[in-house]
Amino acid sequence: MLTGKQKSYLRSKAHHLSPIFQIGKGGLTEEIIKQIEVALEARELIKVSILQNCEEDKNDIAASFQDAGIEVVQIIGKILVVYKESQEKKQIVLP
Structure with missing residues (x-):
């Protein structure tokens, strides 16, 4: 669990990043979560975009990330900033 100060620091680091994953009509699947985990192992901090045709709610997607052990740093509109410490x-x- 991240503290407020840590989340603020990560938000400032993520400001310049572009989303590298898009969640669309199919929603959040196990394959997408695995790909995001691989990307997080390499980068630690990424942005994920939720497309308009996605039928899942952004808060449900954020909860799914947290269930997978991925920290949701921030939700801005349809963009999620996620973090996981690299091993x-x-x-x-x-x-």
Whole structure:
């Protein structure tokens, strides 16, 4: 669980990032979660975009991420900023 100070730090780091995953009509599947986990192992902090044709609610998607052990740092409109500490390539040092 991240503290408020850590979330604020991660939000500032994510400001310049572009979304690298899109969740569309099919919703959030196990395959997408696995791909996001691989990307998080390499980058630790990414943005995920939820398309207009996605039938799932953004809060349900955020809850699914948290169930998978992925921290949701921020939800802005249809963009989720997610973080997971890398086991091998730790790049971000949290305050």
